[in-house]
Amino acid sequence: METHIFKNEADLYETLRIIGAMFKGDHVEIGTLNGKSAFIMAHARPSAHIYCVDPMEKQKANDQYQGIKETGHSAIFIKNREDEKLIEQITLIQEYSLPWPLPPEQRFDTALIDGYHVHPIPMWEFEILSKIVNGAIVIDNADLFHLTGCITKIRMTPGWVLEYAGKKVAVAWNEQWLLQTGRV
Numbered sequence: 001m002e003t004h005i006f007k008n009e010a011d012l013y014e015t016l017r018i019i020g021a022m023f024k025g026d027h028v029e030i031g032t033l034n035g036k037s038a039f040i041m042a043h044a045r046p047s048a049h050i051y052c053v054d055p056m057e058k059q060k061a062n063d064q065y066q067g068i069k070e071t072g073h074s075a076i077f078i079k080n081r082e083d084e085k086l087i088e089q090i091t092l093i094q095e096y097s098l099p100w101p102l103p104p105e106q107r108f109d110t111a112l113i114d115g116y117h118v119h120p121i122p123m124w125e126f127e128i129l130s131k132i133v134n135g136a137i138v139i140d141n142a143d144l145f146h147l148t149g150c151i152t153k154i155r156m157t158p159g160w161v162l163e164y165a166g167k168k169v170a171v172a173w174n175e176q177w178l179l180q181t182g183r184v
């Protein structure tokens, strides 16, 4: 099955704006940093609650980035969330994505994978999300070599359809949702 929902090339934030407006239910993101992607989603989908999974300063080490530059800090995020007036709409879960820190039965319309980009972590994250997401899972940095395992897994998982929104952003669509909404 193929789908061509993206007419023009989109970067991460444009992809989130588009997907934000397509669904009404809750969204979960893995990897929040200072909150930009979460704020974009919250504004695009005011009906949703946004859950942000990121250990931030609770990380022991982040060898992916060899330093703290790309590691979130909760004080910065909390200040930004206040400035954006999104305290009620966004919850920070200051934990690693694995083991999954939310109740296993809690479902979401959409998700973002943008945490630790090294194989096999994103692949395991997709495995978890594919069981609890009704609509779409966005994957940032899809062009990275380390994401190959995750992209391959999506292609091989029945019930999910891969589309590239741009060179660096991929979206895994839940086939049920595509069929229900007549998008294929």
Ligand SMILES: C[S@@+](CC[C@H](N)C(=O)[O-])C[C@H]1O[C@@H](n2cnc3c(N)ncnc32)[C@H](O)[C@@H]1O
Pocket: 012, 030, 031, 032, 033, 034, 035, 036, 037, 038, 053, 054, 055, 056, 059, 062, 070, 071, 072, 073, 095, 096, 097, 098, 114, 115, 116
């Ligand atoms: C690229 S940044 C996220 C950027 C954010 N999505 C945005 O667009 O504004 C990556 C974040 O992933 C977090 N991170 C690293 N390993 C993680 C893990 N195992 N689970 C969840 N988050 C993780 C880091 O602390 C960092 O804040």
